[in-house]
Amino acid sequence: MKIDVILITYNQEQYIAQAVESILMQRVNDDVQVRVIIADDCSKDKTLEIIKSYEKKSLFPFVYLAADINLGISKNYQRAFAACDGDYIAILEGDDWWSSPNHIEQHIRFLDAHKECSMSMNTITLVTPETQESKPPYWGYGNNDVFYVDTKCQISEGNQLGNLSACVLRKCFVQQLPLTLYDLYIADWMLGVMLSQKGPIALLRDSSSVYRTNSKSQWASLTKKNQIKQLLNLSKQYDASQNGKYHQYWKLYRRNLINKNKRYLMPPQLYKLLKQIADLIKKCKQLCQPTNK
Numbered sequence: 001m002k003i004d005v006i007l008i009t010y011n012q013e014q015y016i017a018q019a020v021e022s023i024l025m026q027r028v029n030d031d032v033q034v035r036v037i038i039a040d041d042c043s044k045d046k047t048l049e050i051i052k053s054y055e056k057k058s059l060f061p062f063v064y065l066a067a068d069i070n071l072g073i074s075k076n077y078q079r080a081f082a083a084c085d086g087d088y089i090a091i092l093e094g095d096d097w098w099s100s101p102n103h104i105e106q107h108i109r110f111l112d113a114h115k116e117c118s119m120s121m122n123t124i125t126l127v128t129p130e131t132q133e134s135k136p137p138y139w140g141y142g143n144n145d146v147f148y149v150d151t152k153c154q155i156s157e158g159n160q161l162g163n164l165s166a167c168v169l170r171k172c173f174v175q176q177l178p179l180t181l182y183d184l185y186i187a188d189w190m191l192g193v194m195l196s197q198k199g200p201i202a203l204l205r206d207s208s209s210v211y212r213t214n215s216k217s218q219w220a221s222l223t224k225k226n227q228i229k230q231l232l233n234l235s236k237q238y239d240a241s242q243n244g245k246y247h248q249y250w251k252l253y254r255r256n257l258i259n260k261n262k263r264y265l266m267p268p269q270l271y272k273l274l275k276q277i278a279d280l281i282k283k284c285k286q287l288c289q290p291t292n293k
Helices: 016-024 047-052 073-082 103-113 151-156 179-183 187-196 224-241 247-260 268-288
Strands: 002-009 033-040 062-064 088-093 119-127 146-149 167-170 201-212
Touching: 002 016, 002 047, 002 073, 002 103, 016 047, 016 088, 033 047, 033 073, 047 062, 073 179, 088 103, 103 119, 103 167, 103 201, 151 187, 151 247, 167 187, 179 187, 187 201, 187 224, 224 247
Parallel strands: 002 033, 002 088, 033 062, 119 201
Antiparallel strands: 088 167, 119 167, 146 201
């Protein structure tokens, strides 16, 4: 059995050592061959230099993908996927890390036993660089060890993945992704939408990866209103790219997003006035209810 680990990097010299070390600490059975594919998108810092310093310490071979220009996230993933020839693809982005030496093993054993699944994702632990404090895992499953996500859920309820560093993909399905997908900003949302059409996504209860959030990121720097607008625009692009195949679910997603965030999408004075009217109507209904004597 072969698994390719794709390490996606761009100007992450501050964090890359921890990411690489978390790959090298992986324990796999003798029947598993691991190869590390470095897809660095023309970093201008010491990211690549640091990665190369670990190569002699690694039991896994390193493959470096050449890049003369900055490709952007989608095209960088495209070339990384194209370079894979294993049965599975594990993803690690350069500012995240795997917290368990069994990260790879738990995923491939699950997927090997559940051929119906297109991919798997473990529970995420969030860490903020400013405080280095771990937050609770991303997912809450109750008493379930595995939660399955289909295409309808991945669209209408919003992105159920959240971080590709927690994901392992079945290579045969990645090969079937249309090339036009990489003309979009794919990230984890659309990748999950496409792969879930091949089979359900398995969300695993155990946390084995860490997602480093950053309050200075491009997304975090946006106002809530602009974040919502960006999600609406992105969902429209994704919807159009599928020629209406899942239009009802994309439409449901947008309606739910707007309904949950009305206060951010209208002038504050108007929202305050509408809330006052709603409270007044509620009080009037209460006063009009008959009392029991």
